[in-house]
Amino acid sequence: MLGDNTGLDDTVLADETAAAMRELADTVTGAPPLRLTPRFAPAPSRHWSRHRLWSRWLAPLAAAAAVITLAITLVTLRIIPNGPVVPPTTPAATSGTVPAYYAELVQEPGGENNPDQIQVRETLTGHLVATVNPPSGATFAGVAGAADNRTFVVDTQPGAIQSPNGPADQSVLPRVWYLLRLSPGSARPATLTRLAIPPSPLGTGVDGIALSPDGARLAIAFQTPGRGMTPGGNPAPNGTVTLRVYSVRTGALLRSWSAPPRPDEYVFTPADGQSDSNLSLAWINGGTTLAFGELTLKPGLSDDGALPPPPDLKSEAILEQPYDAPSGATLLAARVAFTFPGQTAGKPASLQCGEAATSDLVFAADGQLICEGTGLSRQPGQVGSGSCAPGTPWYLFGLLEYAASAPARVLRQYTSNCAGQSAVLPMWTSPSGSTQLVLLSRQDSVTDRQPTFGVVRNGEFTALPIPAALDTAGSFPLSYVAW
């Protein structure tokens, strides 16, 4: 069925996927005896029930806390200079091209269920500048940076682990917002300060975050789908998405726009499924506009019984919402800046962006979109699937620049042979669009899966130490890192 690899019909693929799952499941014919004792003794400080109990009181506490925090504006909670102090990086040390530092979410060592830390490292060397632990009872959930490379906003959620007693989706846990300021070379290289931005309520998902270039405004994409929090709850309607902009200094709500539920159009869709993504929402044009992705699915393909065909992706678009648009306007009236075709029968002969373009939003100063493109260099039927002929390239991938009124420009192009999980994913670009930081996964054989991280400049890739958050196989949590 899959031998020729060409023109796989979605319905056939869905049926085959279901059949493959059933075949795997059918290998289970028995179960071991039930043990009514815990497999592992829970760590007292990380016990979920404590977080759950706390979360039940969160709403009234959050309301009170919001009043207090508004009154005192910014209250420094913690100053944690427990990383090594390094000399301040000079402009020369950055080669004048890439930001000197990044902040990443890294799991605290010592246990798989420990909360995430923020680690600040030098981009060029990977040297640790500072480690910031989350407030007690919380774990970091997201991070976004301003243009000065010293100002970041991070958010936390309660607890460190998921639990059968907790909501299935961690994206709906309440978020609390903090300012992370870097002062490399000082006695306090990183300080964490709670912001007066109201905590998000339990049950509201955070789909995207973006800090304005000047660090003064934080844009947050919320999704409030009105879903039940317990198994067997009421049917969930399509979600309402709200994009809000807050003042970082005062916590005041500056703008609020919404996209009402629509059956076949969706906005803010991180491809990696991660909440709190710093790549699904972007400030562009000097902080005057917000950009986000929109998916349009072909209608009429849902809820028609068991094993329906999956909804086809009709098109993807990147929308631009001017910041000066008044609050209350619908997000779906935002200007369409870029459109990409949805599912097509075959790959284009040349590089084109599309599949990740709406969820990995990296823009240069003049609104040029930097995205990953794919294309075919040989028809797949010419190379047997799985036979992996080394040195036989047959598909292209690379980095492209799209401008609103100019043809796409190839910044870097690769070819890959048949056994590749290859990708070059942009994570940051210089304002001019001449330099990018990317995650490169170039798999030319079954065993070569190691991603690399580095700089693309003048068409050349130069490897740098890879951030720990990205050093994974299979999935790439791009939004765990911010510049």
Next chain:
Amino acid sequence: MDTLETGTNARGCPPGAPADDAASSVTALYERHAVSMIRIALVMLGDRIAAEDVVQDAFFGLYRRWARLKDPDNALPYVRSAVLNGCRDVLRQRTRREGRDRAAATDWQAHPSAEATALISEDRQRILAGIRLLPDRQREALVCRFYLGLSEDETARAMDISKGTVKSATSRAITALRRMLEEGKC
């Protein structure tokens, strides 16, 4: 296909029957549904041992909370939700481990179990390998939609995400799976 049963309460007793003690009730529920739950976890995780552990934990969690369970009919939905949550925990921890132990991650992704190798056709092993390379949410959406046969509404409730996210995750998963198959990535 494993679907939730209706018409009897979750312990397999007629509705309204007096509650048994927690151990016997949960054990009875386990004996009746453990295999189907392990199957769900196996499809999610691709690892039989981890699947069994997740199911054990889910039933143990139910046992600990049995006294607070107001409606025994909710026990099975609770367990299934706990199994899905447990799978998410394992996948999240696995992603973390991958950063520290690439060899283990590669083993998990590249090599199916002996049982799977023996019993599952090569084409479908490729599909399963592709499913394991999907982001967690996309993989879970496929399991809910195509293995459990849940509707989009039911999947949204099971995953505690919006129906729109279910649609986009499913669409992206199929697109990615087809791409991997076409390009020989799995």
